[in-house]
Each structure stands twice: as structure tokens, then as C-alpha cells.
Amino acid sequence: MKITTMMRTGALALSLLATGVMAAVSPQEADKLGNTLTPLGGEKAGNADGSIPAWTGGLKANAAPIDSAGFLGNPFAAEKPLFTITAATAGQYKDKLTEGQLAMFKRYPDSYRIPVYQTHRTASSPQEIYDLAKKSALNTKPENDGNDLSNFESRFYAFPIPKSGVEVVWNHMTRYRGKNLHRDLAQAVPQTNGDYNIVEVVDDVAFPQYMKDAEADKTSNVLFYYKQEVTAPSRLAGNVLLVHETIDQVKEPRMAWQYNAGQRRVRRAPQVAYDGPGTAADGMRTSDNADMYNGSPDRYQWKLVGKKEVYIPYNNYKLYSPSLKYADIIKPGHINQDLVRYELHRVWVVEATLKPGERHVYAKRTMYFDEDTWTAVEIDHYDGRGQLWRVGEGFAINDYKEGIANYAGFSLYDLIAGRYIVQGLSNESKNAVAYNTTPKMSDFTPAALRNAGVR
Template identity: 85%
Template sequence: MKTTIMLRAGTVALTLLATHVLASVPPQEAAQLGTTLTPLGGEKAGNADGSIPAWTGGLKADAAPVDSKGFLGDPFADEKPLFIITAANFAQYKDKLSEGQMALFKRYPETYKIPVYKTHRTASSPQEVYEAAKTSALNTKSEHDGNDLSNFISRYYAFPIPKSGVEVVWNHMTRYRGKNLYRELAQAVPQTNGAYTIVEVTDEVAFPQYMSGADGAKSENVLFYYKQEVTAPSRLAGNVLLVHETIDQLKEPRMAWQYNAGQRRVRRAPQVAYDGPGTAADGMRTADNADMFNGSPDRYQWKLVGKKEMYIPYNNYKLYSPSLKYADIIKAGHINQDLTRYELHRVWQVEATLKPGERHVYAKRTFYIDEDTWSAVEVDHYDGRGQLWRVGEGFAINDYKEGIANYAGIALYDLMAGRYIIQGLSNEAKHAITYNMAPKMADFTPAALRNAGVR
């Protein structure tokens, strides 16, 4: 009888090892959300010396005036930097900087700087999102080395109390982005002398849970639907990208289509994934560099290094301001750092190492993800030789009106080429991001692409 029990126990253990199931947290641990932890899983308390304050609910919806175009005002417009980190003094702050930030000081010693301001824990979200995060903590499981999710019924923040590196990254990918949005964005890839051409795009993002005509069964494995149209320059205008972003991409890979305005044809676009080329990026970013990181995590082994205090781009309302022109921001080598704002915050540090036998231009990536919003704010990218190659910075803002963590822009700096790409700017847009749109499923089908791309 003892032998039978041991055999059964061994079978169960082997089954768990084979499927690599990581369980949700028990109720007593989930109860920390909203008590010792913020509702989304950050540490509620401040740090020992008070330089990171306690979280007390984040910004209120009326934190600053919002203009007629929907652009957020700056709640901290009157603040000045506490100090500025430069190439001359960065060594004394290196314990609170990433390898990528320090490399930027060395690459651009005369111009790159980090202005450090007082820390404000501004993150806030609607109550329904907080409840969704707790539902995730109690129910969501990751399987197959964390490459897919099961029982992810809440659709937000898959693992607010993470136990592994891949779970931290899943929180970034499943963070709350608002309800069905439309936005006008710009990107540029400056030459080494600073010359650039603005590429303008419109984005539509829709979520199955907020769409009419969405088939429940077909949308069960869809995280969101995404459509992007290039509107300028004229040589690219009319090209449209459509993505159905799946949750379990092992079971059902991301589905993507492109409409080429010149050919007037819709084609499947399997290259819009992993290290495929980014849209109009002049080879300066990969498909999975968008949003700092996106897509299936299956090509990497993920290590949770832990938490650290770090100077990260935060509350970048000045950089987001519609009073700026793109020419004010885009400079040779890197963006205008005088317009940026960095604060001391706690981040999760995660290392992603390419699995043996897998292919990707980045052999290793190091992620720094804000504890309060789960937004990736710094990502270092290494090539196959182990050399630091590209440095990503996400200039975070918190949309206090909608309760959403967003970016004023995302920069990816190529240390070897001396160039970079800046994405997600909206300063000269006709209107800020519009939420609560009412899209139909028919708007996100390959058949709809041709109509969307007519010049």
C-alpha cells in the first residue's frame, strides 16, 4: 500500500513538472492587496529614509486642468529638479541606475543627463480594475514555463503578487490600458546629425470585453485587437497593420495582416512578431520592442532578480505637453533630456536569456518594471556577443483622468549606431487619446483593411 501511495505521489509530481504549472496565490496572501500592498501589488509603505513615500491612492481625477483637446495638465509644473546626474557624477549614483543608463552617459558625455525630481506615487486605477487584479491573484495560473495563462478570467494584471520573472512581465503585458481607445501618434528615427522625418500613425485598440459583435468563443484567447494606419509621410500613407493579440501564443500564435496601399493587397504578416522589423523604423527596433516589450515570452528563460530602488522616467507631463513641438524633443543622439523627469521608485528587475536553440537578435534583455503600474520603464538589450546594444526608456505618465499608466514617449537608443527611434509622441496631435470608443468586431477583420487604407 505504501508503495502504491509513493508511486501515485511520484506520478503527480512528474505531471506537475511536465506541465510546469505555476499556481495562483492562496486567499490569505491575496488579502495583502489593498492592505500591506497596493491594490495592484506594489509595496504600500515608503522606503526607510522617506525618499520614496507611501502610496496613498495616487492622483485624483482633477489633479490638474485638462485642455480642450484632452491633454493632461502637469500637476508638478512648479517643481524643480532636486539634482541632475551627468557624466561627471553618475558614478556616485550607479547603485540606482541601470547598465543602459550608465552606458548612455558614456556614449553622450556632453549632453545626456538625468534630472531627478521629488518622488510622487501617482498611480491610480478604477475600482473595477483593482477588483480584477485580486481576481487574477486568486485564479490565474501560468503553464508551460510561463508561456501561457490559464483561468485568466479578469483580463488584467495576471499576477499582482508574482513569483517568477515571467509573471512580472505578464503584468506589464496585461496592464490596464483603458477601454477601447483611438490615438494619433508620431515617431522618428533621427540620423546621427539629428535630421529626421516624422512618421504619423493612428492607432485603434479594442478589447473583446468592451466590443459589440465579438464572438465569445473566438475572442476567449484574444487579449486585444489592434489596428494601425500610417498617415504621413505620403510615400507610406495608407499602409495598415491589423493584429489579433492572443494570450496563449503557443496554442494560437499572434495573427497579423498588412494592407499595402501601393499594391492594394492584404497579406498575412507573420513577421510582425519577435525580432521582425518594426513599422517604418529603419531597422532601429524589432516588432517586440513596441510598448517596451510585447508578444509571446516563449523564446526566453526568465529570471526574477528581485526589487531595487532606481531613478526611472516618471510623471513626464512636461514631455507630454502639447505646447511642445517635435523639434523641441528630437535631437541628435538622444531626446532633449531637459524635458524629462526621473524619480526614485522601486522596480522589479527581470533578466531574459535566449533559450538554447531559439533565435532572436537580442540574446539577453534586462527589464526594470515599476512596482506601482507594472509598466516597463527601462530595458537593456544585449547582442549575441553579450555586448550591450540598445537601451529602452519608457517616459511614464499616469493618466489621472482615466486611471491608466501610459507613456509620453518611448525611446530606443542604439549605442553602436549612435542613433535611436522615438515612438509614441502625441504633442502635435489634433487630440489626445480618446477612450470609450464603440468599435465593432467587423472593424478588426482582414476584409476591413482595404477600406481603412484607401488614400
């Protein structure tokens, strides 16, 4: 893979190291945030030929009309693709495509395509989040081979000026997701002929710093609380998952519980981690495939390869539209690529290699993170034989009203089985995601699961 290093500081040489214990950046380096760098650490300038523009603040809160249900309008609805990459032309663009994308062209030569649009750097967040990111840069340090964070009082964007691969991954996992949220989502695992059943879930996510009754001494190692209830189909309805997502999962492993509606019992669920099976996924994803990647980084060695310009899913407001039905999106082999928008952006490239003696079904991952949001947008997953197995794509959007990097959905394509899972769809939901909810700590206890799952 041809890599073009974009950062212009001597410190980037250190980024070729894998994980390691390093100090937080100096005040002089942190001052680049908001100057030569965006407030979250992307390179503010455009690229040499202008195909990637400079970042000028991202979308404003009124970028497009928002409907009565809260769904975002498309600021770029009038735009048409500049060109479309097909299996026949993929070779011309291979220096700006991932190995996974190239493999998708080979696997589905007649249907997989990449429509490329004009690049817009739409990322924007509230000023308070920018201030917290700078605080992270000055104070947060990786500990225990990158598995823990010390002095992470800001709680967001642990390393906006990263020096190692694991620091980039931490930025994805600690990115701003809003001040508590409630959402109705759908997922499907189509058969090879395209037949599928929709699984509907209700998610609640809460962050200790935004919960009025959270006690700091009891939540210091908690990144967030997560509760998921399956509401359809009827055979799964009432099953509930609860997760306390810890920061240092070596010292304090992720705490998870499941309520099984059929058994009417709450049980600890240690399998909800690493390569444990995903909820209602028919074996098509692991637990740490959710949100493209999540959980403890301790089983992998992380190498920061550098930066690269890649055509990635971006500004996917069309795919997010409530005017679409799930049948418009879900097709045999992969989702409907006519609904997806790709743009040329700079990404951080990180390689994750399974540590000797550790176990995981993915022996290697090559991960691509958008420089402006730290959102994972492409991940290639390799099996123990070194064969490319699954290709993950995250269809990024920017919630310009709330200033949040989000997904219109994300897919994981199994190149061997010819099947895939698509998650995070909300097109047929009654309402868009609701932010600024007011959950209580008691909502995220094992005792609360039985009441949540009654049917």
C-alpha cells in the same frame, strides 16, 4: 548589480526561480492587496529614508486642468529638479542607475543627463480594475512554461503578486490600458546629425470584453485587437497593419495582416512578431520592442532577480505637453533630456536569456518594471556577443482622468549606431488619446484593411 529585496514574505524566495508552473496565491496572500500592498501589488509603504513615500491612492481625477483637446495638465509644473546626474557624477549614483543609463552617460557624456525630481506615487486605477486584479491573484495560473495563462477570466494584471520573472512580464502585457482607444501618434528615427522625418500613425485598440458584438467562445484567447494606419509621409500613407493579439501564442500564434497601399493588397504578416522589423523604423527596433516589450515570452528564460530602487522616467507630463513641438524633443543621439523627469522608485528587475536553440537578435534583456503600475520603464538589450546594444526608456505618465498607466513616449537608443527611434509622441496631434470608443468586430478583420488604407 546590488539588489535590495523589498518583499517581506517567505514566499519571495520562490521568486528566484525562473518560469515554472505554480498555483494562484492563497486567499490570505491575496488579501494583502489593498492592505500592505497596493491594489495592484506594489509595496504600499515608503522606503527607509523617506525618499520613496508611501502610496496613498495616487492622483485624483482632477489633479490638474485638462485642455479642450483632452491633453492632461502637469500637476507638478512648479517643481524643479532636486539634482541632475551627469557623466561626471554618474559614478556617485551607480547603485540607483541601470547599466543602460550608465552606458548612455559614456556614449553621450556632454548631453545625456538625468534630472531627478521629488518622487510622487501617482498610480491610480478604477476600483473595478482593482477588483479584477485581486480576482487574477486568486485564479490565474501560468501554464506551458509560462507561455499561457489559465483561469485568466479577469483579463487584467495576471499576477499582481508574482512568483517568477515571466509573471512580472505578463503583468506589463496585461496592464489596464482603458476601455478601447483611438490615438494619433508620431515617431522619428533621427540620423546621427539629428535630421529626421516624422512618421504619423493612427492607432485603434479594442478589447473583447469591451466590444458589444464580441463572442466569448471566439475571443477567449484574444487579449486585444490592434489596427495601425500610417497617415504621413505620403510615400507610406495608406499602409495599414492589423493584429489579433493572442494570449497563448505557442498554441495560436499572433495573427497579423498588412495592407500595402502601393500594391493594394492584403497579406498575412507573420514577420510582425519577435525580432521582425518594426513599422517604418529604419531597422532601429524589432516588433517586440513596441510598448517597450510585447508578444509571446516563449523564446526566453525569465529570471526574477528581485527589487531595486532606481531613478526611472516618471510623471513625464512636461514631455507630454501639447505646447512642445517635435523639434523641441528630438535631438541628435537622444531626446532632449531637459524635458524628461526622473524619480526614485522601486522596480522589479527581470533578466531574459534566450533559450538554447531559439533565435532572436537580442540574446539577453534586463528589464525594469515600475512596482505600482507594472509598466516597463527601462530595458537593456544585449546582442549575441553579450555586448550592450540598445537601451530602452519608457517615459511614464499616469492618466489621472482615466486611471491608466501610459507613456508620454518611449525611445530605443542604439549605442553602436549612435541613432535611436522615439515613438508614441502626441504633442502635435489635434487631440489627445480618446478612450471608451465603440468599435465593432468587423473593424478588425482583414477585409476591413483595404477600406482603411484607401488613399
